[in-house]
Amino acid sequence: MIGIARLTKRYEDGTKALDGVTLRLDKRITTILGRNGAGKTTLIRIMSTQLLPSSGTVTINGLDVVKDVGMVRDIISSIPQEMKVMGIATPYDHVEMYLNARGIPPDEIGALAEKALKDLELWRVRDKSTADLSGGMRRKVFVAMALASKAEVIFLDEPTTGLDPISRDELWKTLRELKRERFIFLTTHYLQEAEALADKIGILEDGKLKAIGTIDELRAKVRYPYSIKVLSDVRMEKPEKGEIIKGIDGHLQIVTTEAEANRISRKLIDKRVRFSMNPITLEDIFYFIVKKPIEEENYGDEEEWW
Amino acid sequence: MAMKRNGGSQLYASILVNAIFAMVNYPVVLISTVLAPFSLLIVITFVSHGTLLPVAIAGALIMTMISAGTSMQQDLSHLKNDFKLQDMIVSSPTSALVYLVGMAISEVVYSIPALAVLIVLAAVYVHATLLGIVAMFFVVLIMFVFAVSLGFVLSTLTSDVVQSWAFAGIVSTILSALPPVYYPITYIPLPWQYLAYLSPATYAAEIMQNTVGLTTFSATTILIDWAVIIAVAAVMTYLAVKKAKWRED
Ligand SMILES: Nc1ncnc2c1ncn2[C@@H]1O[C@H](COP(=O)(O)OP(=O)(O)OP(=O)(O)O)[C@@H](O)[C@H]1O
Ligand SMILES: [Mg+2]
Numbered sequence: 211m212i213g214i215a216r217l218t219k220r221y222e223d224g225t226k227a228l229d230g231v232t233l234r235l236d237k238r239i240t241t242i243l244g245r246n247g248a249g250k251t252t253l254i255r256i257m258s259t260q261l262l263p264s265s266g267t268v269t270i271n272g273l274d275v276v277k278d279v280g281m282v283r284d285i286i287s288s289i290p291q292e293m294k295v296m297g298i299a300t301p302y303d304h305v306e307m308y309l310n311a312r313g314i315p316p317d318e319i320g321a322l323a324e325k326a327l328k329d330l331e332l333w334r335v336r337d338k339s340t341a342d343l344s345g346g347m348r349r350k351v352f353v354a355m356a357l358a359s360k361a362e363v364i365f366l367d368e369p370t371t372g373l374d375p376i377s378r379d380e381l382w383k384t385l386r387e388l389k390r391e392r393f394i395f396l397t398t399h400y401l402q403e404a405e406a407l408a409d410k411i412g413i414l415e416d417g418k419l420k421a422i423g424t425i426d427e428l429r430a431k432v433r434y435p436y437s438i439k440v441l442s443d444v445r446m447e448k449p450e451k452g453e454i455i456k457g458i459d460g461h462l463q464i465v466t467t468e469a470e471a472n473r474i475s476r477k478l479i480d481k482r483v484r485f486s487m488n489p490i491t492l493e494d495i496f497y498f499i500v501k502k503p504i505e506e507e508n509y510g511d512e513e514e515w516w
Numbered sequence: 517m518a519m520k521r522n523g524g525s526q527l528y529a530s531i532l533v534n535a536i537f538a539m540v541n542y543p544v545v546l547i548s549t550v551l552a553p554f555s556l557l558i559v560i561t562f563v564s565h566g567t568l569l570p571v572a573i574a575g576a577l578i579m580t581m582i583s584a585g586t587s588m589q590q591d592l593s594h595l596k597n598d599f600k601l602q603d604m605i606v607s608s609p610t611s612a613l614v615y616l617v618g619m620a621i622s623e624v625v626y627s628i629p630a631l632a633v634l635i636v637l638a639a640v641y642v643h644a645t646l647l648g649i650v651a652m653f654f655v656v657l658i659m660f661v662f663a664v665s666l667g668f669v670l671s672t673l674t675s676d677v678v679q680s681w682a683f684a685g686i687v688s689t690i691l692s693a694l695p696p697v698y699y700p701i702t703y704i705p706l707p708w709q710y711l712a713y714l715s716p717a718t719y720a721a722e723i724m725q726n727t728v729g730l731t732t733f734s735a736t737t738i739l740i741d742w743a744v745i746i747a748v749a750a751v752m753t754y755l756a757v758k759k760a761k762w763r764e765d
Contacts, residue, residue, distance in 0.1 A: 255764075258607040262765040279763075280609075284521075288607035290600040299537040307537075310529035311610050313521030339541065355604075365607070 211236055211393055212257070212363070217266035219252050219417075227252040229417035231266070237409030237424075238389035242397045243496060244414035250397040251291050251367055253414065257395065258288035258365045270363055287312075287361035291368050291397075295348045297341030301332045304340065308355040326358035329384050346373040353381060357388065364388075366396040370403060382406050401492040411492070413499050420499045428495050436471035437494045438464045441484040449474060455498055465490060465498060526610050530618025533601070534591050535625040550629045553580045560698045568699055570642045573634060574724035575697035577656050578717060580630050582691050584623035585663020586684050592619060592671035593680035612762040620664040648727040655720050658749045662716060663691070665752035672762070690715050697721045700731045719744040 212235040219228040227249045244250045255261040257268050259275050259282055268275045273282045295304065305323040314322065327333045330350045340348055349372055356364050370378045385394055385407055398404060404411045405425060412422040421428055429435075434452050440462045446454055452466025464474060471487060478485045488494075538545050553576040560572040596602035605615055624631075644652065670683045695717035696704055704712055712718045719741040725731045726738055733741075 255603070260603050260606050260763060262763055280611075283607060284609050286607055288604060290603040293600040293604065294598060296533070296537065296599060296601075298541050299533075303532065303537055307529050307532045308604070308608075310525040310532065311605055312608050313523065313526045313610070315522050316525055319525075352604075359608075361608075 211271060212240075212395070213267075213269045214257075215267045217253070217256065217268060218264050219249075219256060219261070220264045227417050228256070228263075231414075231417070231419045233412065233419060233422050235393075235395070235410060238392075239385065239394045239396070239408050240410045240412065241404040241408035242395075242412045242414055243399070243401060243404050244397070245399075245500065248414045249417040250414055252417075254288065254365050254367050254395070254397060255290075258286055259283055260288070285362045286365065287356040287359045287363075288365040289352045289356050289367060289369065291371075293352050295340035295343070295351055297339060299340060300337050301327060301340060301343070301347075301351045301354065302336040304351050305355050305358050309358055312359050312361075314360065322358045322360075323354075326354040329357060329387075330354045331380065346377045349373060350377065350381065353384070357384070361392070363393045363395070366394065368397055368399065370398065370400065378403070401496055405492045413496060415500045425492060428492070428499075429490060432465055432490055432495050432498045434465040434467055435490055436466055436468055436487065437490045438466070438471055438474060438478070438485055438487045440464070440478070441486065444481075444483055453498075463494070463497065465494060521609050523614065526614045527618040527621060529610070530615060531622040531625055533595065534588075534619055534622035536622075539626070545626075546629050549626055550633060552583060553577075553630050553634065556698050564699070568730070570728045571700065571725055571730045572698045573637050573642055574652065574728050575699075575721060577631075577634050577638070577652070578659050578697050578720050578724060579692055580627050580634065581656050581660040582663045582717060583688070584620075584627050584660060585665075585667040586688050586691075587626070587667075588619055588623045588664050589667030589671045589687070590677075590680050590684050591623075592668060593674045593677050596671060597675060597677050597680075606762060613757060616664070616668050616756060619668070620660070623664060624660070642728055644727050644729070651727050652724060655723050655745065658745050659717065659720050662745070662749040662752050665749070665756035668756045669752065691717050694718075695721055700725055702731065716745055716748045 212233075214231055214233050217228055217231040218226070220226050231249075231253065242250050242253065252261065256263050257270070257275060259279050262276065270282055271285065273285075275282050299307070302323060305326060306319055309319045309322060310316075324333070327336050330353060332347065332350055332354055335343060335347065340351060343351070349369065353366070353369055356366065370381055373381060382403070385396075388394060389409075396407075408425075410422060410424060411428060413420045413428075421431055423431075440446065444462075446462050446464070448454065449464055449466050449470050451470045452464055455463050455465065464471075466474065475485065475487050556579070557572045557576045560575075561569045592602070602615075666687065670687070671680065674680045674683065695712050695715040697717055697720075701709060701712060701718065701722065722731075722733055722741045723738060723745075726733050
């Protein structure tokens, strides 16, 4: 349904934001994970016809986003990352305005707006000034705008930033229902979100697509099912099987087999080192893929454990 | 599968965003738009002991249209850079032209209170032939097309509303402070008159003042005036449609 081939984007100031991204998406929800500046917004803006690529192609349902731009715009809806509500208008006004802008016949607008606002639990506040809504509710207004439109492909750039856990869950539920009829492409920083939602997860880093696949396919990339996070500041021996990576908070993390994880953990207990051991999560996969294993000299002397 | 799109709805969306929401929810904006064109009109009328009233009314009509263009530039810049609404509209079936026309209409809707008062004043104080009225209508229309196209082009060049304020300041100096819109150009000392001719509004004002009957210009001058305002409006519209950055590169 979406095809991206050797896509690159170099901004006028020379910044290379995308570097040869290639992927094919047939699943209903795709999530792109990536750190700040990885190129997520650049990618989504090119896909949703707001920005020209430097080279490469993007097709949506076989339509080229550059050559067939008119037809592409008929079937997509895109919510920018930093979109803000207009304080002068109510949630209902926002949806009504957007449906009008999409050229939806006036007699269909009322019903579509009502359904979307109800799905996102905004119906209660439909006539309140958006200036008086909470930050999370404001974000939901945009999602309601995209949902109400009949667009087949919806792009959401970090839709859940600023939502509380319950609102986030609700939005996920709506998106999961929605994927039956629509194709959804979203970006996020929340690994949990990708895990909860996505049929396919892509990891973007420095403009390059480091990995793409289902959660199981990504898991297979790491090859090791267990992760040990060492919470004390110690030097580590290279495990017999597995790898040491630098974790989220700078602490060392070992990804390894079950047997090796057991062996290491017994040693760590003996030495009274604080650690935690878990089956590998998407978070671990993310760090494994985004951050290269740390260099040999960093583990210290191989004779000695700590 | 091409979908049937309702063009009227698409225009209406712009009018909602840029006029109706504000007018309905914050009626105080209406007072401000009514007052805007009158400040200079009142000053000029009093200073001239009423003799320049008809000219000042005609001038206020031109200035209302020009400030509609200036506010369009600021409104668009605000919607594009602060709300990111324009990005969402770009990724939708609304074309740049429909968006531009819708926003332009919304500026007229916004100016309706001021225009209504000015038209009543014109009916009372300005004595023009039918041909004169038609001429005034077209001058106002052409200046409007020029101003909104300029506003649109400038707004698409901005990435921050601060830039937009700067453009608005420059444009309103050139288009409204410089040209003798509220009084005859002969009131300006000679070297400065040349400067005034840098502004398209001066040419529009000459036609208006000729029609109102305060100053008479030669037929050639009036013909040149028409040619100039039509040409600048056409060039601006062309730029707006062709050069406007609807999709960034
Ligand atoms: N208009 C621009 N001109 C120049 N460089 C840009 C422009 N927009 C983005 N960049 C650069 O391109 C790179 C990718 O930016 P992008 O906004 O796509 O990242 P992102 O993954 O969306 O980040 P975040 O998670 O912070 O939103 C960054 O280095 C950024 O500074
Ligand atoms: Mg981003």
